[in-house]
Amino acid sequence: HQPMPARSAAPVSGGRPGVRRPAPATAAPRTKPEIDIVAATDETAVQVADETVDSLLENGCPPGDVLVLTTGAEHPWAEHELSFGEDAYWRQQAEADDVFYAHASVAHRTTRRRVVILAVNGGSDEQARQALPSALARAEQRLIVCGDRERLRTLL
Secondary structure (H helix, E strand, C coil), X not given: CCCCCCCCCCECCCCCECCCCCCCCCCCCCCCCEEEEEECCCCCHHHHHHHHHHHHHHCCCCHXXXXXXXXXXXXXXXXXXXXXXXXXXXXXXXXXXXXXXXXXXXXXXXXXXXXXXXXXCCCCHHHHHHHHHHHHXXXXXXXXXXXXXXXXXXXX
């Protein structure tokens, strides 16, 4: 029979002596996501974004952790999913089982994902400039921007 360890007589975390309470839940400070720029032209940005998605998935990133945004034309997959109606499209995002594709202009409706890929595939400089902070706000750990480095440099 082992003796019981002595209890502290001083209150711990504001409770009774010797009784430990979990610390109150506080919001952890949000760390800034890592930002990567992958060279692409307006014409190749979607293709480069798709290759980036493939690489992430091949390296074990769950599909539901990835959001792809475009600044120009809709991603072909978003167009396909939207053909089934807005409700089904947004439900897919809420279910978070797969990569979600959206236009940057509706990024405010998207949920945060671990990795956000922004394909700068056209649109005006102002649209791209607005898409960058919006994409960054949705990226929990990493933002990957696929676009023309010179254009992006002027926008950042």
